[in-house]
Amino acid sequence: MDKIQSYLQYIQKHEKFIKSNHEKLRIYEGELLGFVRDVMRKTLSEQYFRQIEHRIMPINVLTRIIDKLSKVYISPPVRKDENYQEFIDQMITDCDIDLTMSQADEFSHLFKCYALEPFLDEGKASVRVLPADRFLVLGEDKRNPMKVTTFIKFMGNISESETLYYAYTDQEFIPFTSKGAIYTPALEGNDGVNPYGVIPFVYGNRSRLDIVPTQDTDITQMTLMIPVLLSDLAGAIMFNCFSVIYGIDLKIESLEKSPNAFWNFKTDAKSDNPTPTIGTIKSDVDIDKVMSFIKQSFAFWLETKGVRIGSLNNVDAGNMSGIAKIIDEMDVYEIKKQQINFFKKEEKELWNLLAVMNNVWMQSEEDYQGMMVGDDFNPTIVFDEPRPEIPRATEFATIDAEYKGGYMEASDAIATLYPDLDEKEIEERAMYLDEVNGRGTSQNDNQDTGTDQPKNSADDSSGLS
Secondary structure, eight states: OHHHHHHHHHHHHTHHHHHHHHHHHHHHTTOOHHHHHHHHHHHSOHHHHHHHGGGOOOOOHHHHHHHHHOOGGGSOOEEEOTTTHHHHHHHHHHHTHHHHHHHHHHHHHHHSEEEEEEEEETTEEEEEEEOTTSEEEEOOOSSOTTSOOEEEEEEEEEETTEEEEEEEOSSBEEEEETTSOBOGGGGTTTTTBOTTSSOSOEEEEOOSSOSSOOOOHHHHHHHHHHHHHHHHHHHHHHHHTSOEEEEESEEOSOOOOOTTOOOOOEEOTTOSOSSOEEEEEOOOOOHHHHHHHHHHHHHHHHHHTTOBOOOSTTSOTTSTHHHHHHHHTOBOHHHHHHHHHHHHHHHHHHHHHHHHHHHHHHHHOTTOOOOOOOTTOOOEEEOOOOOOOOOHHHHHHHHHHHHHTTSSOHHHHHHHHOTTSOHHHHHHHHHHHHHHHTHHHHHHHHHHHTOOOOOOOTTOSOSOO
């Protein structure tokens, strides 16, 4: 019971962490409008807010940013083990490893941490990714406080006033409620023992200092500020279309505003001013300057996240596509390289955990089909070496020049420019390219004449284009 109370105190201590991650997840999943509406309701007068409420622009930049950052698994790594390749291939298929790890990549940027949970689904192994609002980890090892010693998974509510939690250590399984009681139904068949001998989760942490990472408060704030500022601008544009009409010393009985209305005014006889006046006040908003401010703020924020932005001079500040252009210009090469280093370690932990759980399932689950994995299981995981993002036009010009200069074969040029083609398509395009550029004819001529001097194709006008 003392251990349960310490767990509950730990959960309460991290309540702000859990809440902020839950809000970020809701926004990331598309529930942005309500958050923007709350900000505007709190910062605008009630009358003005009611008039522009339906003009709120909930443009969600967070989904595009996270998608742009999460590119580690765009090219799946190669996973090999000479003795257990069949096991690896089966797990890749059953668990949809690449798609699962791609989601883990997203959550690692969104929350700076995530968890992987292998489980059985209808007799097949599967892996789910837990966002950081559904679990907590404890590091109670004094020598290595970054080592997970207890994993607490949030299981949801069992009543309106009571929440269920599952705590795992290497040896124990402790189901408990928010009221501090043991949840006995979950002990059926296990008696509080963890059958795996290891914590059945993989924890991915992007903090080097704390086992529970400090959350970046700028993510939610900046994600909200972009649509808030755009909505402010939309409201300003709305009122910029209508001038304020005022009158001085006028006798007015009733006025109706419409495009074809005629207003007939009379001088107020009691006024000291013999000349009545009517005029307008026209509001003025510099849309270009406001959009430029939004664009620059957005770009500065991304720079602070380690993202390199291309030239902003070509982005039209007066166009909504300016924000989309900034995202397109993002270079995440260094971030991807750092992420790969993390995922090498975390994937290795996942495969070791899958091997352990697989062996337990083989012995305890009748409908589970697999193969026993021995202690010699040691898979190698090789990721593609990331490269800086090069504009398509620049890449094409470079490869085209190398091909024409004779420094690159046609097949290599085609494979580099079109990596999704299969070998047959690459060969067909390469043959056509050589034919267009006279490469094949040149080689035949060299063989016929017995000369070793190749034809210089650098001066050919035709190339990859």
